[in-house]
Amino acid sequence: MHIADGILSNEVCLGAGVIAAGAIGLSLRKLNDTVSLRTIPLTGMMAAVIFAAQMVKFPLLLAPAYGHLLGGVLAAIVVGPWAGCVAMALVLFLQMALFADGGWLAYGANALNMGIVGSLGGHAIYSLISRRFAGPRGTIAGAVIAAWLSVVAGSALFCVEFTLSHHGAEFDIPRLFAVMTTFHSLIGVGEALITGGVVSYLLAVRPDLIDAPHQLPGAAAGLGRVVWTGAVAALAVAAFLAPFASEGADGLEQTADDLKFAALEKERPAPVSDYEAPIPGVDVSTGAWHKVSVALAGVFGTSAVLGIAFVLGRIARSKLVLREVEATHAG
Amino acid sequence: MPADFLDRYSFGNTICHRCPASLKVLLTVGVIAGCALIPVSYWPAQGCLACLVFAGLSLAEIPLAYLIRRLVLFLPLVLMTAVAVPLARGFAGGWETAAAVVIRSMVAFLAALWLVSTTPFDRLLAAMCRLGMPRLFAGLLAFTYRYVYVLFDELARMKTAQRARTFQPQSAWRTWAGTTHLVGMLLIRALDRAERIHGAMVSRGWRGKMHDLD
Amino acid sequence: MSHAPAHILKVDHLSYRYPTGQIALCDVNFVVGVNEIVGLVGPNGAGKTTLLLHLNGLLMGTRVANSAGVLGSTFAEHAQSLAANGGEREQRAPVEVLGMPVTPENFPEIRRNVGVMFQDPDDQLFCPTVRDDVAFGPLNLEFPRDEVLRRVAESLAAVGLAGFEDRRPHELSFGEKRRVCLAGVLACEPSLLALDEPSSNLDPRSRRGLIEILKNCEAAQIIASHDLELVAELCSRVFVLDQGRVQANGPTREILGNEPLMARHGLEVPLSIQYGLEIGKGAR
Numbered sequence: 108m109h110i111a112d113g114i115l116s117n118e119v120c121l122g123a124g125v126i127a128a129g130a131i132g133l134s135l136r137k138l139n140d141t142v143s144l145r146t147i148p149l150t151g152m153m154a155a156v157i158f159a160a161q162m163v164k165f166p167l168l169l170a171p172a173y174g175h176l177l178g179g180v181l182a183a184i185v186v187g188p189w190a191g192c193v194a195m196a197l198v199l200f201l202q203m204a205l206f207a208d209g210g211w212l213a214y215g216a217n218a219l220n221m222g223i224v225g226s227l228g229g230h231a232i233y234s235l236i237s238r239r240f241a242g243p244r245g246t247i248a249g250a251v252i253a254a255w256l257s258v259v260a261g262s263a264l265f266c267v268e269f270t271l272s273h274h275g276a277e278f279d280i281p282r283l284f285a286v287m288t289t290f291h292s293l294i295g296v297g298e299a300l301i302t303g304g305v306v307s308y309l310l311a312v313r314p315d316l317i318d319a320p321h322q323l324p325g326a327a328a329g330l331g332r333v334v335w336t337g338a339v340a341a342l343a344v345a346a347f348l349a350p351f352a353s354e355g356a357d358g359l360e361q362t363a364d365d366l367k368f369a370a371l372e373k374e375r376p377a378p379v380s381d382y383e384a385p386i387p388g389v390d391v392s393t394g395a396w397h398k399v400s401v402a403l404a405g406v407f408g409t410s411a412v413l414g415i416a417f418v419l420g421r422i423a424r425s426k427l428v429l430r431e432v433e434a435t436h437a438g
Numbered sequence: 439m440p441a442d443f444l445d446r447y448s449f450g451n452t453i454c455h456r457c458p459a460s461l462k463v464l465l466t467v468g469v470i471a472g473c474a475l476i477p478v479s480y481w482p483a484q485g486c487l488a489c490l491v492f493a494g495l496s497l498a499e500i501p502l503a504y505l506i507r508r509l510v511l512f513l514p515l516v517l518m519t520a521v522a523v524p525l526a527r528g529f530a531g532g533w534e535t536a537a538a539v540v541i542r543s544m545v546a547f548l549a550a551l552w553l554v555s556t557t558p559f560d561r562l563l564a565a566m567c568r569l570g571m572p573r574l575f576a577g578l579l580a581f582t583y584r585y586v587y588v589l590f591d592e593l594a595r596m597k598t599a600q601r602a603r604t605f606q607p608q609s610a611w612r613t614w615a616g617t618t619h620l621v622g623m624l625l626i627r628a629l630d631r632a633e634r635i636h637g638a639m640v641s642r643g644w645r646g647k648m649h650d651l652d
Numbered sequence: 653m654s655h656a657p658a659h660i661l662k663v664d665h666l667s668y669r670y671p672t673g674q675i676a677l678c679d680v681n682f683v684v685g686v687n688e689i690v691g692l693v694g695p696n697g698a699g700k701t702t703l704l705l706h707l708n709g710l711l712m713g714t715r716v717a718n719s720a721g722v723l724g725s726t727f728a729e730h731a732q733s734l735a736a737n738g739g740e741r742e743q744r745a746p747v748e749v750l751g752m753p754v755t756p757e758n759f760p761e762i763r764r765n766v767g768v769m770f771q772d773p774d775d776q777l778f779c780p781t782v783r784d785d786v787a788f789g790p791l792n793l794e795f796p797r798d799e800v801l802r803r804v805a806e807s808l809a810a811v812g813l814a815g816f817e818d819r820r821p822h823e824l825s826f827g828e829k830r831r832v833c834l835a836g837v838l839a840c841e842p843s844l845l846a847l848d849e850p851s852s853n854l855d856p857r858s859r860r861g862l863i864e865i866l867k868n869c870e871a872a873q874i875i876a877s878h879d880l881e882l883v884a885e886l887c888s889r890v891f892v893l894d895q896g897r898v899q900a901n902g903p904t905r906e907i908l909g910n911e912p913l914m915a916r917h918g919l920e921v922p923l924s925i926q927y928g929l930e931i932g933k934g935a936r
Contacts, residue, residue: 113542
């Protein structure tokens with residue numbers, strides 16, 4: 108997903124750079140103001156972990172392919188949003204300065220799309236959800252949903268930046284937007300799976316490491332509420348995506364086929380890095396199906412994410428119960 | 439893990455390596471920005487920039503095979519992005535924009551590659567500091583760079599240990615769970631290590647300020 | 653020499669519990685004199701590292717006069733007393749360095765005087781180059797640049813690594829890493845060195861080099877180690893720590909040569925003492 112130089116215009120790079128510099132500067136200030144000095148080595152170490160973990164290939168359960176972690180949400184959940192934001196900025200800088208992954212001028216845009224949205228935005232969503240639902244289930248649901256949304260939001264931001272850079276070229280912006288976000292809602296499922304898996308492992312082994320926000324009084328884990336919130340979220344995402352679907356666009360079947368093909372193509376491991384780009388997979392045809400297809404993709408992504416959250420939550424809860432039982436027997 | 443896997447070529451002794459790092463940073467950013475500013479219709483100017491970059495790369499004695507390997511990984515992704523523009527117009531136009539994207543990003547990529555393969559990371563950081571990067575950020579970058587090596591070694595050891603206990607091909611679910619545990623364990627160990635490092639830093643009088651020798 | 657009036661370190665009825673409630677140290681008492689090299693031996697999990705972390709305030713134990721105070725109190729009570737100790741309760745700190753109690757007000761002065769070397773050199777080498785790392789302590793003491801560079805050069809020379817300034821930590825061998833750690837500690841010119849397993853994982857040559865460096869070092873030292881030969885060679889006095897308590901304390905040969913005592917605490921009489929070899933008993 109690293110944006111190379113030359114893809115965005117200088118003005119857009121500058122704008123994104125200013126926003127990113129503001130956010131990173133603010134996070135650095137927050138980091139400097141923390142009471143505990145240990146946050147500083149912790150942040151650097153978190154960045155090193157994300158850097159190393161991005162090179163671990165994850166088999167994706169749904170497809171015979173590999174994905175890898177982005178890590179913004181994971182970092183924010185473990186070390187908090189501000190330190191998480193700085194950690195992601197560090198990772199992206201290192202990749203740029205050691206591998207030339209991501210352009211020097213596009214650093215601001217990269218930091219914005221992958222780091223700041225993932226850590227600050229992701230943490231906001233995570234704490235919103237995990238505050239409402241107590242216990243490990245809420246934490247995992249929050250992590251999974253935030254991870255998925257952060258990827259989709261990052262791709263949406265890229266579309267905005269790309270569009271602003273090439274506004275003279277007069278191409279079909281809504282279609283680019285639809286293809287990008289739909290495709291990334293699939294990539295996001297991978298990110299959600301990995302983040303959720305790692306978080307549920309941490310919850311089972313070292314729950315003290317998770318930066319759990321204070322739960323609202325009376326928050327209780329209830330399946331009904333999770334499903335209810337999920338349904339609302341799915342509808343919201345669908346509603347969010349639908350307007351971007353263009354009037355004259357392609358058919359549902361083609362989109363599905365192309366996306367499947369594209370997903371296989373994209374998820375192949377690249378030795379050092381990977382780049383995500385708008386996929387030129389969607390053919391030109393007519394029909395009013397586009398809106399529906401994008402909305403369906405949104406609903407599909409959301410329900411897949413909810414399913415993951417639910418399953419992982421169950422596993423983590425049963426593990427915790429097991430540990431409690433063992434502890435009572437031991438004590 | 440070989441000690442130089444992150445920066446294999448940055449310790450050479452050519453004129454490019456000896457050049458002051460801040461000059462190199464400014465030069466590279468200048469080339470990249472210039473490349474994006476010049477319209478593609480002025481192709482001789484673009485060509486001059488490309489020649490400059492190639493001259494730099496050959497002066498720095500960076501092996502052609504390495505450059506080609508990196509470009510092979512890089513170009514397809516840029517091509518896909520570039521093709522999106524004409525595609526979005528039904529292949530009726532937009533080729534000029536696509537060509538611009540490809541040429542610009544290739545020159546910029548090679549320029550960045552020249553910079554990072556002629557400058558050791560600590561010099562690059564010192565240069566960035568002189569150009570206005572916050573001290574704390576530079577200190578954190580140095581810290582992260584240092585521990586990436588340690589974590590890679592740790593990751594490799596953990597993978598070996600895991601392989602040593604895996605006797606047959608596993609189901610996708612098990613492999614996935616195993617990989618999750620690997621990353622989770624790496625995270626736990628690293629955070630514990632960060633705690634010990636904090637102890638070591640405080641033991642040597644650290645009170646939260648990043649000092650610098652220069 | 654043990655009758656020297658001033659001692660550098662005084663540990664007085666030190667007790668410590670882990671946050672989990674487990675007792676780590678219980679009523680530990682000892683002193684270290686000027687120029688003395690003291691060995692700290694004991695099985696794994698005896699509390700050696702925990703004890704060393706108290707010497708510069710990385711951990712803060714309580715001063716409990718009798719062991720019943722620690723063993724009898726519930727976790728909640730103890731946690732309360734620990735909290736109170738960090739706060740305003742009038743209590744003498746259990747650890748004193750150069751006559752100063754180890755309390756947050758004295759941390760800067762104490763950390764300048766107590767150099768702690770940790771077991772894993774990777775935990776201690778956190779800077780991109782050897783020069784930066786050795787300079788870290790002096791820079792924190794806010795010495796001028798020339799003085800910092802002088803100290804870097806001097807302490808690197810003292811550990812036999814002159815000219816290693818521009819090397820990067822991940823390129824060094826394990827033994828070199830440990831010596832750089834030692835240089836980083838020596839650069840603060842401490843009056844007490846606390847060394848945690850200084851010889852672990854070293855090949856014989858690096859271990860020998862390290863012993864020679866420590867012998868030539870002027871600071872008082874407290875060495876926690878499983879390498880009893882090293883302890884026998886360097887230390888004039890040894891104490892045995894097991895289950896958080898000082899089980900024995902005395903001259904090196906006497907303690908390390910006491911076979912029943914050694915066996916009781918999971919240790920062995922070093923061969924040099926068993927066979928009466930004179931390797932260099934009590935360097936000073």
